[in-house]
Amino acid sequence: MGMDPETIHPLLKSLGEATSALSADVLASDGSVPVASWGSATEAGLRGAELTTMRDAIRELTSRVSAPDAADASAQTSIPGYGLIAHPLRTSNFVGGLCLVRAEQEPWTDNDRTILQMAARLCGSVMDSGDTAREHERRLDSLVSYVASELMSISAAEHPPTIARILEDLGRFFDVDVCYLRYNDPELRASVLVDQWPRRTEIPDPDPLGVVPWDTNDPVFRGIQNLREPYIARPGEETTNYQERVHAGSGVPEVSMAMVPLITEQTTRGVLGFVHFGDRVWRRSEVHALKAIASLLTQVDGRVIAEEQLRHRAYHDELTGLPNRRAFVDDVTAILKEDSEAQVAVLFVDMDRLKTVNDVLGHAIGDMFIKAVAKKLRESVRPDDLVARLAGDEFVVMLRGVSTSENAEHVARRLLDNLTHPLDIGGHVVSRSACIGISINGETSSTADEMLRNADVALLEAKKRGGDTVVSFNDDLHWRLLDRADLEFRLRSAIGDGEMRLHFQPEFDLRSGDLTALEALVRWEHPERGLISAGAFVSVIEEINLAADLGRWVLEEACRRLADWKAAADAKPPPVVRVNISAGELISTDFVGFVGTMLSRYGHAPKELGIEITESTVMRDLEDVLATLRGLRRLGVTIAIDDFGTGYSSLSHLKQLPVDVLKIDRSFVSGLANDSGDRAIVSAIVRLAEAFGLTTVAEGVEDPSAVAALLELGCHRAQGFLMSEPLPADEISRWLASPRDYLGSK
Known part of the structure; x- marks a missing residue:
């Protein structure tokens, strides 16, 4: 031909x-x-x-x-x-x-x-x-071109079926009985069978051809490790051991073979091999074609390996090697797609206070601890369960065959027992508590994302209850989640849509009854739920990063209202209006400048504006907070620490802070008349304030007996429902026009 x-x-x-x-x-x-x-x-x-x-x-x-x-x-x-x-x-x-x-x-x-x-x-x-000989060479050229076209641009997922197809094509082309691909495994120090054509129908156990150690008395396989040139073997004494191995693996007594190495950067990665039952002569042109094909396979292997490494990094956590969030969601999604009613539970695991380990022992020990936790989780579940690391100290586990919260909680408690057992990490004994949130497929979740989200909500509830706690997502949490989602959705436009309102709670001098300040408190005029207090939505505002927007609206609205009261002919304006400031606002670089702009825009003296911050806010970012407070002090704005006594500030910190007022938390004021402990705390705070030249204000005064106790202890200012609840700005305007109604009007 x-x-x-x-x-x-x-x-x-x-x-x-x-x-x-x-x-x-x-x-x-x-x-x-x-x-x-x-x-x-x-x-x-x-x-x-x-x-x-x-x-x-x-x-x-x-x-x-x-x-x-x-x-x-x-x-x-x-x-x-x-x-x-x-x-x-x-x-x-x-x-x-x-x-x-x-x-x-x-x-x-x-x-x-x-x-x-x-x-x-x-x-x-x-x-x-x-000419027949020339035609055979042309067919060999066509063969190489064909293999190149088959391998062109294949992905890692397409690699195995493409290799199988090429092995079959090569086997048929060269009229051999077996065509195979083997890779060298440096860790096993062996040659591993990747694929072969045709597939064997009966494979011995153990398979003498599956994994063949380099350290063997078989010279053919012993030479595979560093094979550099094509190797041809025909029946004869020099291949006796090889013939015996092939006979054991295939049942064929005598074969001839050809192997071509796959070489990458002077390293033999594997071999492409052919076996003919009986004797066969390999032409030089055929061997040259096989070398070209081996080179093509090597190039594709390099590309596929790089792609697999990228894919592995994209779908696995670098520290622990566990699947990451993307891989976990994809795997659970695939399971639920195959069977929407699959008995599946998702456990969201969070280790408590990992930051302490990092701060005290260093990040290297912290990383070792996370790896140890990952290993324990993997060892504590069945092989077909999934374990993934989401971030930091957060892990998720998917349990198969679990259909009820009770069963999932039983497994979760066993996991907690294993996780909280002390570990020897780099010579340090490390023990952390943990919390687990659970979501069950079909109860309130039907997709991977829903299960993960609901398990996260259950985890948050578990963390509220304390360490080593397990909580399953239920109807109550479900409705709370829907409520929170509704709040988040509506809050994103509430500020711009003018739905926010300011109420003001008066602060009085308990001796004279004079108004000493108004505290601005934000409320939300929800289109369907009516007026909502800040406690119900401020945490959501902070989570969706709207705290700065809301805080600036509150500050400007308070300045605007104060300007209106100062301009009213029939009203006596309050000496100062206090505004609560969040942690995010306090450490923003332009906050002091914004306060100065508002004072200038509305014509207020700095002393007429008060800024309130909590103890916990101060201690969170002390250096940044100090810089902002000093800037406010230079403006002349008064500064109050709200809820004093519940935070973590020490005397040394209090000495550093440029504050003017300590507002005593309501928890110490409510039982002041009857609780000696509360009296001792309030007395200590008043003495402390006096020592630093600060004013004290008692919060949450609701009983006349508390007024007498406060006066006796030396605290002369207070606010609370006994005197007045927070009132809308318009009602405050009418009240300021009638000073006789201030104290005792209730």
């Missing part, structure tokens, strides 16, 4: 274009690699299993039309989306067919069949005119 590619390829191209085909292939009857081709299924977008189906259909159709008993006529078939037609192609030394593929949009016509028949005859005439 002979063939001139420069003649055949234009012929196939003309045939393809005349019939609107995607590809045209000349194949031998054994369905091996095409003798000549035009077009490509891969260029048409086929990948993976679809491409394998296409190749199998072409081979089957070619074999059918070229069978000895087949009529000398065209035959056709189809696969989803594509139609195939083939015509026999026979010459003096070639039996095969000419096959066309096109998108399945219209049936093959008589004209198509006539054109195909004429092309087959022309191909046959060209193939009969050449």
Whole structure:
């Protein structure tokens, strides 16, 4: 058989274009690699299993039309989306067919069949005119080009089926009985079978061909580790051990073989091998072609390895090697997609106070502790359960076969017992408590994201209750979650839509009854729920990063109202209006400048504006807070510490802070008349304030007996429901016009 590619390829191209085909292939009857081709299924977008189906259909159709008993006529078939037609192609030394593929949009016509028949005859005439040896070399060139086109741009997911398909094509092309790919594994110090064609139907256990150590008395496998050049072995005494191993693995007593190394940067990564039952001579041109194919496989391996490494990093936590959030959600989603009623539970695990470990022992020990926790989690669940690390000290576990909260809680408590057991980490004994939130598929969750979110909500509830606590997501938490989601959705536009309101609670001098200040308190005029106090939505405001926007609105609205009261002819304005400031606002770089702008815009003296901060806010970012407070002091604004006595400030810190007022927390004031402990605390705070030259204000005064106790202890200012609840700005305006109503009006 002979063939001139420069003649055949234009012929196939003309045939393809005349019939609107995607590809045209000349194949031998054994369905091996095409003798000549035009077009490509891969260029048409086929990948993976679809491409394998296409190749199998072409081979089957070619074999059918070229069978000895087949009529000398065209035959056709189809696969989803594509139609195939083939015509026999026979010459003096070639039996095969000419096959066309096109998108399945219209049936093959008589004209198509006539054109195909004429092309087959022309191909046959060209193939009969050449030299057999030269033709074999041309077919080898076509083989290398074919393998290159198959491997072009395949992904890591497409790599295994593509390799399987190429091994089959190579095996058929070279007329061998086995074609295989083996990789070297440096950790195992062995050669590992990756794939082979044809697949063995019966594999011994253990498989003598599966994993073969380099340290063996078999010279063939011993040499695989550092093989640099193609290796040919034929039946003979020098390959006795190899022959015995192959016989044990396949049952064939005598074989010849060829192996070509896959080399990357002077390292032998593996071998591409061929086995022929009995003796076979390998031509030099065939070996050169195999070296080229081995080089192509090596290049693809490098690309696929790099892609797999990138994918692994994208889907795994770098520190622990566990799957990350993306991988966890994808895996759970796949499970629920396969069975929406799958018995699945998600456990959200959070280790308590990991920051302390990092601060005291260092981040290296903290990382070792996290890795140890990951290992314990993985060892504490079944192999088919999922464990992932989300971030920091947060892990999630998916349990299979768990359908009730009770069963999930039983597993969760066992996990807690294992996790909280002291660990020896780098010579340090480390023990942390933990909390777990649980969500069950089908109860209140139906997707991976919902299960993860609901388990997170349950975890937050567990953390509120304290360490080593397990909480399952339930209807109560579900409605609270919906309520919070509604608040978040509406809060994002509430400030701009003018739904926020300011109420003001008066502060009085208990001796004279004079008004000493007004505290601005934000309220939300919810379109459906009515007036909502700050305690119900401020935490949500902080979580969605709107605290600064709200805080600036409150500050400007308070300044505007104060300006209105000062301008009213019939009202005596309050000496000072106090505004509560969040931690985020306090450490923002331009906060002092914004306060100065508001004072200037509304014409207020600095002493007429008070800023209130909590003890916990001060201690969170002490250095940054100090810088802001000193800036406010330079402006002349008064500063009060709210809820004093409940935070963590020490005397040394109090001495540093440029504050003017300590507001005693209501928890110490409510039982002042009857609780000696509260009296002692309030007395100590008053004495402390006196020592630092500060004013004290008691919060939450609701009983006349508390007033007498406060006066006795030396605290002369107070606010609370006994005197007045927080009132809308308009009502405060009317009240300021009637000073006789201040104290004792209730």
